[in-house]
Amino acid sequence: MKLEYCRSETYNFGDDLNIWLWPKILGDIFDESSDEYFIGIGTLLTEKRIYKQLKDAKKIIIFSSGAWDEDIPILDERCHVVGVRGPRTAQKLNLDSSFVVGDGAYLLRKVDIKRDHNIPNCDIGFIPHHRSEDFIDWRIVCEKVGIKFISPKQPVDDFLADVLSCNKIITEAMHGAIVADALRIPWVGAKFSPAFNEEKWYDFTESMDIKLSIHTLPFMSQKKMPIGKLIENYIKRKINDVFSFSPKWGRLPIITKIANDNDLYLLGKKIIELDSVNNYTLSENDKVEAVTRKLYKKAMEIKEKHT
Secondary structure: OOOEOOOOOOOOHHHHHHHHHHHHHOOOOOOOOEEEEEEEOOOEEOOOHHHHHHOOEEEEEEEEEEOOOOOOOOOOEEEEEEEOOOHHHHOOOOOOOHHHOOOOOHHHHHOOOOOOOOOEEEEEEEEHHHHHHHOOOOOHHHHHHOEOOOOOOOOOOHHHHHHOOOOEEEOOOOHHHHHHHHOOOOOEEEEEOOOOOOHHHHHHHHHHHOOOEEEOOOOOEEEOOHHHHHHHHHHHHHHEEEEEEOHHHHOOOOOEEEEEEEHHHHHHHHHHHOOOOOOOOOHHHHHHHHHHHHHHHHHHHHOOOOO
């Protein structure tokens, strides 16, 4: 099979986990020359991917993937669904709830991951969405209030080492929450960017019986938005307000003020305010064990058929 996932120009942990994790779980079954594709971790089930990017695929195996709240494909005869991320994805694709297996990142629990004791332990780690790094220097924000900045734009091993060095995680990146949950580190979901997509978070948390709370952080940017882009985003958002044209249009950022040092400090303070025992969450131990077992069993079935 050929491994299909979202390849970024820079590192992005949630996507890069595919190339790191699946060979460890499934072994040497991947072949770049194959016309049979494996779709795994990520919100990957879109019309563009199924109908255009994989138009020449003879077979598409879908395992633990998610669907967006738009651009939802009708799966054709090439698609073999082993399991999907959560109940919202199953509903979007008209699949029975028995196809819900959880996010494949929970299979990290089947990999021997050790804490790097060369990295100092810290109390709180903050993980922004990788696109939120386009707006803010998060390292400065975190340093101002004494918490650890964990960038998703780094190699998987480094990201995991950073997460394991923390007692608690506050995260805008969904796979930051999933990895923390899998590794049994309490986490809080936070929203910074207007482009934040709650739907995929609910898909993940409902598969784990987690009652989700997302806490909003003030959006700001240290970079000026070009006037043409500012006008374009403003018009698209207004059109969407009237005609509900596209959920993506409704989430486009509009930047009219450049953040100063005090703004960054106040943003950091807002993050710190989320550090309350009542905000942190973890899935139940029995649930995470059951999901991991189900994922692993399905993964071994895939492996057996391709070796």
